[in-house]
Amino acid sequence: MAIPQHKPVTEKRKHGRRRRRHVWKDKHFRWVPDGQGDWRVQAYVYRHHHKPKRGHYRGPGKKPPRQAVAAAPAPVNSDPRPPGAFQGAFGHAQAVRLLQRAGFGPVAGQADQLASMGLVTAVQSLTRPSGAAVLHGPAPRDGNGNPLAPADAWGHDHLWWLDRMVRTDQPLVERMALVLHDWFATSNANVSKTQQMIDQSNLFRARCFGSFLDLFQAVTVDPAMLQWLNGNENDKWAPNENYAREMMELFSLGADRGAYSEDDIREQARSLTGWRNDWSGELGAYNFRFDPKRHDTGTKTVFGQTGNWSWEDACRLCVEHPLHLSFFVAKLWSYFIPVAPSTPVREGLESTYADSGWQIRPVLEEILMRPELYEGPPMVKPPVVQLASMLRALGRYVDTEAWSWLCEEAGQRLFWPPNVSGWDDNRWLDTSRMRARWNMVTYALEELSVDPWNDDYSTTETPEEALARALAGWGSPELRAEHRDELLDLGRRSESLIVASWQKGPYRALRQNALLQLIGVSPDVILQ
C-alpha cells in the first residue's frame, strides 16, 4: 500500500484539496550519539522537494566533538525501600515499566542502567533531576530539513514538544508536563499565540514537582489560561463564571461530590475578577495584568467562608477544601496506575500530601514506588507517548511534520486537547484511532523496513531468524508468549506461500516488513 507523503485531506476543505507533490527520496548520512558519549554514522531517508543533482552532498559532515558521558548517578543499589514500596526484585522488566510510565520508554541500554540503581535511587533519579535538561542527539527538523519554528509553522509546536520527549535526559519532567497539560487542559483554539501555549508548557516543566498551590495560582493567571477560560474578561460589573467553575470541577475538587454549589461558583467568579490584557493586531493578546479597578472588592462567601477574597484566595480556598486531598491523590495516581488505590493507600498518600504542605514530589515518589505500578495490570499508552517511545526504541529523531497530523488522528495533538477536561484516558482506542496508530507505526518504520524488490534479501531466513531480526530492530521489546507464537506462525505461513523460486527473497522481505509492522501495533507496544 502506498504511504502518503502529506497529510491526507481532513478538516478544512475550504481551500480545496491539497495537491500531492512529488518527493525525491534518497539516502543521507548523519552523526547520532552512540550511547557511549561518542558518535556513529546513521543512514536516513532524505526527502528532496526538488530533484537533487547527481553526486550532491549527502553527509554526514564533520564528526561533532565527543560529549561528556551523561552523568549517571553512581549505582548505589543499597536500596533501603520505604514502607509501602514495592518489595520485589527491581530488574530489567521493572525498570522498563518505570521508564514507560514515568517517561517515554527506554533508549538502548537505559533500562539496565536504571535497574542497577535499585528502586529508590531509580525513582529519585527521575523525580530529582539537577540543573537544566540536556537534549541528546540531532536537533529536530521539518520534512524539508529546516529547523523548527514552533510558534509559527503548522504542527511545529507538536514536533517541538515531541522532540523534547524523545531526546531529554529528564523524562519525568516532560511526562509531568504532559500530565499537567491534561490536568489544566488549555487549547490553542482560544489562545491568540502559540508561543503562549509553549510558555504555559514551560510553566508546567518548571513547577511540576513543587507546591500544587503555587502551580495552581501560576496557572490561574497564565496568559494562555486567562484567554482559554475567559479570566481576562471577568470583571466586577459582569463576572464571567467560566474559570470559577472549571477550577473547582476539573482542577481541584471534582464534580458530583457535593464539594461546591452553583452559588460558590458565582461568588468565586467575583473573587477572580480584575485580570485584563491589551490587544494588538501584531501581538495578539499581550500585557496581561491585574487591574484593581476591575476587581470586585466586596465580601464573597465561598465554601461557607466569607471575606474580601482575591484570586490568590480563590486558589487557596480550593486547595484547603477538605475534598481537595482525595481529588489530588486520585487524579495524580490515575496517570500512572490504572486501578484506583485502596482506601488505606489513598489515605496514606493524602497524609503525605497534606503533611508536605501540598507538595507534588513526595506523593509522586510514593506512587512511583507502589507495588501496584509494578505488579498491576498494564495501561494504554497515550498516542504521543507511544510515538515518543517508538522513536526512542528505533533510534529515530524528529524529522517530519507527519508526526503532528498522525498524532492528531490518533487523538492527541499536543496543545490542542479536545476540551478543558483534557483527553479521556479510557477512550484512546477505537477503529479510527487504532488505524492512526497503525499508520504511525508505518511511518516510524520508514528507515527500518526493507525493499522487497531489491533482490538482495536473504532467500534462506527462517521464521525464528526473521522474528529475531524484527525484534532487534525494535530495541528488543518483551512480547507476550501468545504474540510471539502468532508471529512465528505468520513466519511459517509466509514461507508456505513461496511456490516459485523468484519469490524466495521478496516474500521473505515482505515477511520482515509484516513482522516489523505487527510488533509496532501489538498490544505489547501499545500498552505500558
Add this chain to the structure above:
Amino acid sequence: MSARRQTHSCCDGYTRSQLLRSAAAEAGKGLPAIEPGMPEPAGTGLSRRRFLSQSAGLALAVYGASKIPLSAFETGIAQAAQGDKILVSVFFDGGIDALSVLAPVGDPRYQQLRPNLALPAGAGTAFAEDPNLQWHPAAAALATLHGEGKVSAFPAIGYDHPDQSHFTSRHYYEIGELQVGYRTGWLGRYLDAVGNDENPLQGLSLDGSLSPMIATADKPVAAIDSVDGYDLWSRVSDPIESEMFDSFARFGSLPSDSPGLSQVRRAASQTDKLRKDLAGVGEFSSPVSYPDTWFSHKLAGLAAYIAFGLPIRVVTLRAPGGYDTHADQAGDLEANLRETCEGILAFQRDLEARGLADRVLLEMWSEFGRRPEENGSLGTDHGAAGCAFVIGSKAKGEMVGEFPGLATLDQDDNLRVTSDFRGMYCSLLEQWLEFDAEAIIPGASGFARPTLVKP
C-alpha cells in the same frame, strides 16, 4: 491493499512493473514476473465505486472471494433491503444558545436580558408555531425544512435539577440517564440489544473518535476519521499482506487478562473488520450539491454509504465549531450554525433525491442551553433548558413543549424546562427504531412520549 491503488500514487517507491508483479502473484498464484507490455491483471481497471453499486456476484468474479470480504456486504445489503431505519445524531458541543437559535424576540424581557446579543425582530424567519419566536438568520436552512413540516423543535428541553457542568450534563444526554459513571450510551444499549456481532458499521461515529453515545457493552461499533476511505498503510503487499492482517485480527481475538489488554484487542479486531467492510469505499458522488465544508462532506459521504447499502443503524457526528460561547458569541455562533444547518439541508435533499429520505431521521442536541442574561464579555454562561430538533421526511414536524417565556426563570436564573430529553429518546426508540424503550432508558415508563414520527 490492492495493487490497483498503488497505480494512483507516485511517491511510494514501487515501480509499475513491480506492482504488476505483485498483483499477478496474488491473482495467478505465482505467475512469473510480468514483462513490460503484458496486460494488467483482470479487474485492475474496475473502480471499487462501481463494484459497490453493482451486484456482489460480479465482484466475486473479478476479485475472488478471498480478496474482498463479501460476507459483511451481503449482510448489509440484505438488511438494507428490509429498509432498516437509521438515526443520525448531531451534537452541538459546548451548550448552544437556544435563545439565539429560536430567539424569543416577542418576549418583553429578551431585550432587557440581552442588551447586546438580542437578535432584532424581523432579522430571521418567524417560527410559525409560536409567534414570540424567530429563527436565527443563520438557521434559515432549518427554517426552510420546518416550513416543509420536516422539523420537530424542542424549544426548552432538559431535565429537572439541571447540572451546569459540560461534562456531567453531556454524560446524562449520552447515556440517557441522570447518573454518572455509566459505561454504555443509550444508543449503544440499543445496539447491544438489536445489533450484529460481526458488523461494526451498525454504530458509526464520523468524527475520528467514538461517541460515548454509541458505546456498547459487547457489540462492535466504529469510528472513522474521514468518509474518503479507511486504509491501513504498510510496506507489505499480497500475498503476505493478507497473512499480516490475519495475524493482526488474531491479536484481537486472543484471551485478555486485563482491561487495558482487552481494550487493545477489541480495537484490533474491530479495526480489521472495518478495514474489510470499507475496502474500496472512498470515492462517491452526490446527486445534489453540498456546501464546500468538511461537515457537509461527511454528510455527503454518509448519504452515499447509505445508498451503497452499508449496514448502518445509528450515526453520530459533531456540528462544526464549538458552542461554549462565554465571549464574543454572536460571530462564532452565526458562522457555525450556518455551516451546520446548510449541511443538514443538503443532506436532506440528497436523501430525497436518492429515495432514502423515509429511512433516515436526524436528531440535533446540546448538553444545555445558555443563561438568558448575557455576561460582560458579549457572551453567555452555562444555563439550563436548551433546544433540540428532530429532522427528516418522517419527522412529525410539531413543536414539543412550549417556550416557557423569560418572565419566570428557575432558581439559578435559567430558562425553565418544558420537555425531558429522555422522553425524546423513548419516542425515538419506540416510534422510529421500533424498540421498547423500557429496555434502554431507565425509568422509561415515567416519561411522556411526544409524537415525533409521522405515521
